[in-house]
Amino acid sequence: MLSAYASTINPADPLAALEVGDRRNPDPPPGWVTVTVKAATLNRHDLWSLGGVGLAETDCPMILGCDAAGIDDEGNEVIVHAVIGDAEAGGGDETLDPRRSLLSEKYPGTLAQRVMVPRHNLVHKPAELSFAEAACLPTAYLTAYRMLTTKGRLPKNGAVLIQGAGGGVATAATLLARAMGARVYVTSRDAERRRLATELGATAFEPGARLPERVDVVIESVGEATMDHSLKCAKPGGRIVLCGTTSGHLAEIDLRRVFFLQLELLGSTMGTHAELVALTDFCVTTGIKPLIDSTYPLSRTRDAMAKLAAGEVYGKIVIEP
Known part of the structure; x- marks a missing residue:
C-alpha cells in the first residue's frame, strides 16, 4: 500500500x-x-x-x-x-x-x-x-480541548490567552474557546497571523503586550519565549496549561508570582478516548468546523x-x- x-x-x-x-x-x-x-x-x-x-x-x-x-x-x-x-x-x-x-x-x-x-x-x-x-480532531483539536476543559477548567464566560497564534493547537484552541463563549486573546509576532486570528473571533496582540484583563486560562505551546508573559497574564488562581515548547524548554519562572497568586502550571498531552468523543459531540452541537x-x-x-x-x-x- x-x-x-x-x-x-x-x-x-x-x-x-x-x-x-x-x-x-x-x-x-x-x-x-x-x-x-x-x-x-x-x-x-x-x-x-x-x-x-x-x-x-x-x-x-x-x-x-x-x-x-x-x-x-x-x-x-x-x-x-x-x-x-x-x-x-x-x-x-x-x-x-x-x-x-x-x-x-x-x-x-x-x-x-x-x-x-x-x-x-x-x-x-x-x-x-x-x-x-x-x-x-485527534491530535491538535483534542489537545486544545483537553487543555481548555479537563486541565484548564475554563469557566462559563471566562477569558483565555493563547500564545503563538497560527499553530495547530493555538488555532484549534481559538475556535473551541470562542465556541465555549470565552473572551479570547492571542499573541503572534506575525501581523498576518494576528489578522487571521481576529477573523476567528479573537483579539490579537503582539507578544508581551498588556491585555485588557487577566485571564482564567493560558494556552501555552511556545514555552521559553512567552512563559513569563503567560504568568503575568493569569489572574489569581488562574491556570497556565503547557503542551509544547517551540521556542525552547528552559524558561525562567518567578516562583513568587506562582505561590502568591496561587497559579497552577499544568502539563497536558493529547487526550483520552472519552475526550475525543466529547470533542466530536461538541463540534456537532456548536457547528464548529x-x-x-x-x-x-x-x-x-x-x-x-x-x-x-x-x-x-x-x-x-x-x-x-
Whole structure:
C-alpha cells in the first residue's frame, strides 16, 4: 500500500529521511482492526519523528501520521484515536499510562492507505463532519480541548490567552474557546497571523503586550519565549496549561508570582478516548468546523511536509490517500 514513512532519522535534515512508497498491508493482531484511511492530517510530531525525537533509527522504517478518519472493516465511518495505551494503567486515563505511545512511534501511523488500531480506539464519525474535518480532531483539536476543559477548567464566560497564534493547537484552541463563549486573546509576532486570528473571533496582540484583563486560562505551546508573559497574564488562581515548547524548554519562572497568586502550571498531552468523543459531540452541537489550510494527495506528502516545516501553515494540512 502507498505510505509516507521515515526510512531513517535525520536530525540535521528531517525531510531527507522521508520516503513515499509501498509498505506492506497491516496485519492486525486480535482485538485490532484495519481502517481504510479517507483523510489524515500532518502534525509537528511527524517532523520531530523524522528528526529522531521519539523515534529511533532501529524503529525505521516507520509509517508516519497520528490523525485519520476513514472506514472500518465493518463499513462504519470512524475517527481514529491516536493514543495507544491502557486507561486502567493510567488510573482511568490512557495518556497517563507509563507505556502509552502514539501511532507512528511504536505502531505504524496513518499516512497510508490503511492503518491498524485497537478496536476501542475507534470513534463514530458524525455525518456533519467530512472525512477531512474529522481527521483534524485527534491530535491538535483534542489537545486544545483537553487543555481548555479537563486541565484548564475554563469557566462559563471566562477569558483565555493563547500564545503563538497560527499553530495547530493555538488555532484549534481559538475556535473551541470562542465556541465555549470565552473572551479570547492571542499573541503572534506575525501581523498576518494576528489578522487571521481576529477573523476567528479573537483579539490579537503582539507578544508581551498588556491585555485588557487577566485571564482564567493560558494556552501555552511556545514555552521559553512567552512563559513569563503567560504568568503575568493569569489572574489569581488562574491556570497556565503547557503542551509544547517551540521556542525552547528552559524558561525562567518567578516562583513568587506562582505561590502568591496561587497559579497552577499544568502539563497536558493529547487526550483520552472519552475526550475525543466529547470533542466530536461538541463540534456537532456548536457547528464548529476545523480550519483546513490545504489538501494534498498522499503521493505529495513531501511537499506538504516542506510547507509545514517552513511554518507557512494556518490551520491543518490534510493528506488524502
